[in-house]
Amino acid sequence: MCGIIGYVGGDEVVPVLLDGLRRLEYRGYDSAGMAVLEGGAVRVLRAAGKLANLEQRAYQEPLHGTVGLGHTRWATHGAPTEANAHPQTDAAGSVAVVHNGILENYAALRAELAAAGCRLRSDTDTELIAQLLGAAAGSLLERVLATLPRLVGQYAVVAVRREEPDTVVAFRNGPPLVVGLGDGENLVASDVTALLHRTRRVLFLENGDVAVVRRDGVRVVRGDGSAAARPVEVLDWDAARAEKGGYRHFMLKEIHEQPDAIRNTVLAYLDTARHGVNLEGLGLAPDELARLRRLHLVACGTSWHAALVGKFMIEELTGLPVEVDYASEYRYRRPLIGDDLLVVGITQSGETADTLAAMELARDGGAQLATICNSRGSSAWRLARSRLLTQAGPEIGVASTKAFTTQLVALLSMALGLREALGRADHRDAELVAELQRLPLALEQALAIDPARYELGCELLSGSADSLYLGRGILYPIALEGALKLKEISYLHAEGYPAGEMKHGPIALLQEGFPVVAVVPDGPSRDKLLGNLMEVRARGAAVLAVTAGDGADLAHVADLVLPVPRVDPLLQPVVAVLPLQLLAYQVAVALGLDVDQPRNLAKSVTVE
Ligand code: AGP
Numbered sequence: 001m002c003g004i005i006g007y008v009g010g011d012e013v014v015p016v017l018l019d020g021l022r023r024l025e026y027r028g029y030d031s032a033g034m035a036v037l038e039g040g041a042v043r044v045l046r047a048a049g050k051l052a053n054l055e056q057r058a059y060q061e062p063l064h065g066t067v068g069l070g071h072t073r074w075a076t077h078g079a080p081t082e083a084n085a086h087p088q089t090d091a092a093g094s095v096a097v098v099h100n101g102i103l104e105n106y107a108a109l110r111a112e113l114a115a116a117g118c119r120l121r122s123d124t125d126t127e128l129i130a131q132l133l134g135a136a137a138g139s140l141l142e143r144v145l146a147t148l149p150r151l152v153g154q155y156a157v158v159a160v161r162r163e164e165p166d167t168v169v170a171f172r173n174g175p176p177l178v179v180g181l182g183d184g185e186n187l188v189a190s191d192v193t194a195l196l197h198r199t200r201r202v203l204f205l206e207n208g209d210v211a212v213v214r215r216d217g218v219r220v221v222r223g224d225g226s227a228a229a230r231p232v233e234v235l236d237w238d239a240a241r242a243e244k245g246g247y248r249h250f251m252l253k254e255i256h257e258q259p260d261a262i263r264n265t266v267l268a269y270l271d272t273a274r275h276g277v278n279l280e281g282l283g284l285a286p287d288e289l290a291r292l293r294r295l296h297l298v299a300c301g302t303s304w305h306a307a308l309v310g311k312f313m314i315e316e317l318t319g320l321p322v323e324v325d326y327a328s329e330y331r332y333r334r335p336l337i338g339d340d341l342l343v344v345g346i347t348q349s350g351e352t353a354d355t356l357a358a359m360e361l362a363r364d365g366g367a368q369l370a371t372i373c374n375s376r377g378s379s380a381w382r383l384a385r386s387r388l389l390t391q392a393g394p395e396i397g398v399a400s401t402k403a404f405t406t407q408l409v410a411l412l413s414m415a416l417g418l419r420e421a422l423g424r425a426d427h428r429d430a431e432l433v434a435e436l437q438r439l440p441l442a443l444e445q446a447l448a449i450d451p452a453r454y455e456l457g458c459e460l461l462s463g464s465a466d467s468l469y470l471g472r473g474i475l476y477p478i479a480l481e482g483a484l485k486l487k488e489i490s491y492l493h494a495e496g497y498p499a500g501e502m503k504h505g506p507i508a509l510l511q512e513g514f515p516v517v518a519v520v521p522d523g524p525s526r527d528k529l530l531g532n533l534m535e536v537r538a539r540g541a542a543v544l545a546v547t548a549g550d551g552a553d554l555a556h557v558a559d560l561v562l563p564v565p566r567v568d569p570l571l572q573p574v575v576a577v578l579p580l581q582l583l584a585y586q587v588a589v590a591l592g593l594d595v596d597q598p599r600n601l602a603k604s605v606t607v608e
Contacts, residue, residue, distance in 0.1 A: 001602035002100040003027050003072040004177070005194045006158040006168040008215045009185025014063050017070035020187070020194040021051055026250065026396040027191065028602030029072035030080035034058075035087040035096035036068040037165045042096045046085035066215075067165060069158050071098035074602050077106060078123025088127040090134020091118060095143075095161050097133065099126040100175040100190055101154035102607050109150065129157055140169045141212050141221070148210075148223050154353070154607065158188055171210040175606045176351055176379060179203045179211055179218050181232060186213045191604070192235060192377075193394050203230040204377045233377060249595045251397030251489070255581050256447060259440040261402040262409055262574070264391035266436045269413040275430040277416040282386045284342075288368055289421050291340050294320055296367075298327040298358040299346035300605065302400040302484060303407060306372075307346050308477035309573045310411035316570065317415040318422060327358035328608070337365030342386075344370045344414070348395060348403035349604040350378025357608070359383050372410045374403050388414060397596045398603050399488045401581050404481065405443075408574045409436065435568040439575075442565040446578040449562060451586070454579075456560045457544045458586045460515040465492060468506055469580075470499040471519040472529050478519045478573045482580030489588040489598045499532040512540035517583070519576050520547040520554065522569060533557040546579045548572060 003024025007016045017034045032054040033046030043063050047053035051072070071086035078084035087096040103109065103125035110128060113120065118131055132150055136143035140161040154174030160167070170177050170188045180187040180195035180202050188211065189195050192202060205211055205220065209228055212219045220228045247253035271278040284292070295314060297307035304326055311322040325335070327345070331354060337343070343362035347355045350373040359380060363369045370386035374395065381387055390406035416432060419425055461467055467486065471479030480496030487494050497506055499518065510516070516536045520529055533543050534557055543558045545551060551561035562579040566572075588595045 001027055001074040001604055001606050002029065002190065003194065004098050004100055004156060004158050004188070004190040005070045006068070006170065006188040006213065007185065008067045008166065008168050008213055009182065010066055010215070011185065013065050013068040014058055017068055018051070018055060018058065019197070020189060021070045021072055023194045023197070024072055024191060025051060026398060026596060026603050027072065027074075028398060028597060029074050031073045031075070031082065031085035032071065033073075033085040033087055034068055034070040035160060036063040036065040037160055037162060038063055038065040040162060040165070042089065042093060042160060042162045044087050044089060044096055046082050046087070048080055048082050048085065067160065067168065069096060069098050069160055069168065076102055076607060077125045084122045084124050086126055088122060088124055088130045090130045092134055094163065095130050095133045095140070095159060097126055097130040097157055097159045099129060100156040100606060103128065103151060103155065104153035105151075129155070133159060140164050140167060141210065144169055144171055144210055145223060145225055156190055166214055168213045169210065170205065170213060172205050173207050177205045177211070178377070179205065179213060181218065185215060186218055188213050193396070196235065200235045201232055202235060203232050205230065249397065249585070251399055251401060251585055251595050254395055254397050254402045255578070255585065257393070258402045258405050258578065259443040259447070261392045261406050262443060263440040265406045265409045266439065268389065268391055269410070270433060270436065272437070275433045276420055276425070277413050277433070282370060282388065282414065282417055284368065284386060284421070292320065292342055292368070293340040295322045296330070296335065296341060296343045296362065297322060297324045297346060298330045298343060298355060298362070300327050300352050300354055302404045302481060303346040303348060303355070305477045305481040305484070306404055306407035306411060308480070309408055309474055310346070310415070312474040313412050313415040313570050314418070317419045318424065320418070325358070327352065327354040330358040331361055337362055337367045339366045339368070341367040342370060343367045344372060345380050345384065346372045346407055347380050348374045348392070348400055348407070350375040350380035351604045351606050353606050353608050356380060356383065372407055372414070374406065398598055398601045399485055399584070405574050405577065409439070412436065412570060432568060432570065435571055439567065439571060442567050442575050443578065446564040446575050449579065453560070453562065454583055454586050457562070457583050458590055460513070460542050460544065461486065461492065461583065462490070462587045462590050464513070464515050466509065467492065467494045467515040467517060468502070468509060469494055469496045469517045469519070470502060470529070470532065471496070472499050472521050472525045474569065474573055475519040475521045475576055478576050478580065479517070481577055482517060482519065482584070485581055485584035486587060488601060489584055489595050490591055490593060491599070492587070499529045502532055503535070507535065507539070510536060510539040510541040514541040515544065516541050517544045517580070518546070519580070520545050520551070521572070522548055522566065530554070530557060546576050548575070
């Protein structure tokens with residue numbers, strides 16, 4: 001959702017801002033804009049729609065300067081029009097502001113400003129911030145400090161003022177902001193991917209921080225003006241990992257990066273010398289482990305599917321009961337929280353508003369708090385005491401792929417770590433560790449399926465407005481994930497269902513040629529699922545089956561078999577999801593859709 005970039009340095013700022021915004025496009029947006037300090041004025045350009053429209057405006061109306069702000073907006077207050085795009089300015093055109101988040105006292109502030117005679121020119125909450133800053137007195141920093149108590153809600157704001165042509169001021173409460181420390185230049189952004197090509201030295205702002213960013217340095221203060229020291233961190237992500245690297249789309253590149261991402265994640269957790277898991281990352285003290293009786297996994301979207309798989313892993317390996325919740329439900333359902341509970345927030349971005357709220361609820365209720373997260377330094381990272389970093393690297397495609405599979409590996413590692421700490425380890429642990437080490441190879445084999453094999457699947461799915469994805473047991477969440485992938489990027493309706501439930505309703509959908517994708521398990525439930533597929537076939541529907549092994553026993557029920565290597569059943573979800581990711585990708589490409597930036601979606605959902 002919304003992206004921010006600010007720059008103070010020696011280079012012409014427009015190319016820097018456009019480049020930063022291009023790197024933030026993946027977050028999802030529907031308008032864009034920038035403000036440049038030029039010759040004692042704040043000059044603003046904005047455009048509805050894609051960044052190309054803003055680039056066109058910048059070509060027609062060139063701006064020059066070395067200090068400025070850029071923004072990609074995902075509409076909340078007001079339609080995605082040019083008037084509502086950011087930056088927003090005050091009445092005098094002195095202050096320009098970009099903003100991620102939502103002001104909760106929008107209506108009251110708007111009424112107050114209107115009553116005071118202020119003529120508002122947009123429907124945004126952001127303009128209210130610009131107007132308040134414009135009406136305050138003193139330097140931009142003093143104006144921000146005076147305005148902060150008036151703002152209720154979530155905001156990451158970056159502002160400039162024409163009277164201070166060497167300064168950018170950034171402040172946050174909720175959505176993240178990171179300052180990049182460059183050579184003769186400093187930047188501020190909502191996301192490190194916008195900075196990586198210029199610097200890897202960053203400092204993360206905390207909620208309530210205000211940063212005064214100048215070319216020769218950065219000063220961070222709190223809302224009362226007192227100084228705050230924030231550590232400088234050096235990121236280990238390199239800019240090339242956020243580039244397409246010869247692939248047509250980020251999503252395809254990220255699908256193919258999974259063997260490496262899994263390898264790195266496994267290496268981070270395993271103690272290969274003793275064939276066990278290194279639990280340091282989880283950091284639970286012995287008395288906390290002794291108290292531990294149950295777990296809650298909270299997450300959204302694809303991360304929630306990872307949680308559903310994690311429940312199987314953790315319950316089987318530790319014997320502890322696990323509840324899985326959508327974070328957006330958990331935060332409002334009064335869950336039973338206590339100090340015998342470990343709550344794990346699973347989030348790729350570490351910035352999903354609902355997941356953060358659920359984690360805060362758990363922390364305030366006295367639970368131990370952990371996160372499985374792909375973003376060191378993110379809000380979830382800083383909130384949790386126990387942290388497992390997935391090593392997926394930057395994930396740019398809105399449809400999550402490598403973040404998901406690394407989450408599954410993190411969950412299995414967490415289960416193994418807890419099992420060992422609880423004194424339950426046996427020979428199975430060493431076997432699972434060995435399986436984890438073999439997993440990247442299995443993924444490479446799964447990715448090596450001849451693309452031509454997908455053609456029939458692609459044809460069937462793209463030719464139908466609806467499809468059904470079936471799974472059982474630990475592979476049921478993979479059916480959900482396969483359906484979500486298809487929906488997200490192809491805009492075709494797909495529904496994930498536990499195969500045994502099909503008879504209780506969805507069977508009514510089946511007719512000649514209706515596509516049913518089945519994720520077929522090994523073990524006792526295989527025959528059950530084959531029985532379900534017979535019912536599907538009997539109604540003339542088409543069956544696409546993903547299965548471990550060669551799938552010879554599926555020949556009579558499936559129109560297409562996508563075979564993947566057989567691994568331990570607890571790890572089979574990691575391998576089985578790959579063909580479903582590729583299938584969704586190929587359908588979206590065949591339909592000519594924008595795979596990496598699907599309509600209406602945002603990579604990081606920072607509002608409720
Ligand atoms: C995944 O393909 C989606 N884009 C979405 O469901 C995502 O997983 C969800 O918004 C949660 O994001 P998070 O992992 O960053 O918290």
